[in-house]
Amino acid sequence: MEDIKIAVIGLGPAGLTALKSLREEGFDVIGFERRDELGGLWSFSENATFTSALNETVCNVSKFVSGLSDYPIDKDYPPYPTGPQIGKYFNSYARHFNLLDRVRFHTTVNKVTRNRSGDAWDVHVTDPNGKAILCFDKVVFGHGCESVPIWPPMPSRGLFKGTVMHSQAYKSPEPFRDKRVLVVGIGNTACDVSLSLRGHVAKLYQGYRRGRIMVSRYLDNGVPVDTQLSWPIMRLKYLLDDKLPWLMMQLADKMMTDKMISDAARFEPATLGISRKERLNQAGRRVREDWRLLPGPSMAHTHPAVQEDFIPALHQGDIIPVHGFKDFAGDYQILLQDDAIVEVDAVIFCTGYDLDFSIMPEMDMDGAGGMPLQTAGDACREEPIDRDDIRKAKHEPKRKPHLPRLFQMIFPPRWASSVAFLSWMAPQENVWCVCELASMAVAQIWAAEAAGSAAGRSHALLPSMDEMNAQVNAYHTWWRGEWEKNNSMRSGYVRAYSFYRFLHDAAGTGLYDNLDHMFSGRGWRLWWYDRELWTWLAKGPMNSYSWRVFETNPQGIPGYGRKTWKGARKALREAYEDYEEFRRQAEARHEQSEA
């Protein structure tokens, strides 16, 4: 494999795990990173054009499900690590696996194009020495999905004399000290930015056009929610999502709405003699009527905002909820969607991000679900919509977003043997762990192809180009149908049932062969022969150490399955014991406080 040169673009979690997985299979890999640090958005950057987690950002996934497959996360981290702690973890991962000498920092990849002879890729870079074109056999894109800021239309931008910025440029509350600020949006970023500004500014408004399901990271007893979602439970959920989507989405929305109201009820003023039911009703009224946090987009289209401190901040009046942003109306005035005016010195648009397609202009886009087939280059050249009739519409224009043609949101069918995108699938689980699984799958698929028929699995791992194209069309049609129902649908939102099976099969983790959902007979053998391992996998939080525990490739044939890790069993035991200990202590604390 050493004669196959692979470029990895971006050294966030996606690029980093790709570098490690591809090196593990023996490929000659070089990573390009425009920053001076690894870890992607988890390494804080003052640069206003680089998205980064704030120093006070707290992850929305717990440490119990956050370790990469052969490098356990620090046990001493809090249940939900902070942004800087995750950044530190990725940097120590890179050092542990000696990845640093494979990385070229301060190097921006401007674009990737097919070379003249059509047998390799030209990677156009800018580094401190200037511009250069480098040749690679294969390219992995790990350049992130939160890179291009989305701005709402601002027809009267010229009227406003205050500060206007996107959350991408927000780094700390300092520049806003004692100012009046409007934060626009109600996603995780908007809530984080408001909470970061809280206490530093003179007045803090948060404007949103519709609500968002917003839940605490914890159950009432102090146990992280995601620890309850074991492998068999999630497999059952994915199966039912696939077979009975209408029912599952109603159930998911109901469960999450109930949790949101139950979380909010914790902060209702304790009136003497008030019943639990009345407290919930009170919280429900406040959430729906006073704060308009419900209704919000269905869980079918986006994930919830995950916050504990936002509702207390609303209660205390530190954050003043207002209607969505409509336009600028004067020197320091903003017109809201209910036609009210607020006076502010700064507006921070936390209105999300688009995928950056410009990096590979030849990539195929759309071509199904009513959108014409075109290239990324054409899609990027499209004029922004800025028409009067749309501006006057009550809601924002429903401009159809473009979707890249990627099989499983990873492989462009035309170039599946040499191009993979690892940042664009929007999974339901911890993003960096899914990035690692996907990178293991890509490494196996390309290793099998390179080894040819000797490996026994060559080409069998990916379907034919026609089949991939048919699957892409079906995905686009499904995605656009959902987007029509609710335009909060996330780009690349994966269909979990087939997506995870594909990744695990391709990576060769052996997990589905040994354990599936609880009503499948698959796990009985493991339950019978190895009760301990079964318990950790079936009952414990769903961590990634299990991906390296089953031996699926004893002869080490390229493409037959990722390498196991000798420490996997120990890591699984320790992770389970740590979690159990944490749960016992949390429950004891909860019982004491209830007594």
Ligand SMILES: Cc1cc2nc3c(=O)[nH]c(=O)nc-3n(C[C@H](O)[C@H](O)[C@H](O)COP(=O)(O)OP(=O)(O)OC[C@H]3O[C@@H](n4cnc5c(N)ncnc54)[C@H](O)[C@@H]3O)c2cc1C
């Ligand atoms: C504030 C915030 C908090 C989040 N919290 C969570 C969370 O708690 N849990 C979760 O699962 N997910 C979370 N996410 C989602 C996040 O996308 C993933 O956690 C993860 O960072 C994705 O990894 P990535 O490597 O694809 O992208 P990134 O982390 O964005 O890394 C991309 C890297 O590519 C580099 N790059 C980009 N373009 C180029 C180029 N042209 N040339 C060279 N280098 C380039 C960038 O500098 C960067 O280092 C969060 C996202 C944000 C914005």
Ligand SMILES: NC(=O)c1ccc[n+]([C@@H]2O[C@H](COP(=O)([O-])OP(=O)(O)OC[C@H]3O[C@@H](n4cnc5c(N)ncnc54)[C@H](OP(=O)(O)O)[C@@H]3O)[C@@H](O)[C@H]2O)c1
């Ligand atoms: N602590 C954490 O774990 C953390 C922190 C920050 C971010 N993240 C993650 O990072 C990703 C990006 O999050 P994000 O909050 O930046 O983006 P997001 O989830 O896409 O939310 C964008 C918000 O902006 C609103 N919006 C979009 N376009 C608008 C417009 N034209 N006018 C008015 N409002 C508009 C949306 O409202 P509508 O619903 O009305 O469209 C939504 O409230 C997510 O995956 C998120 O979970 C995680």
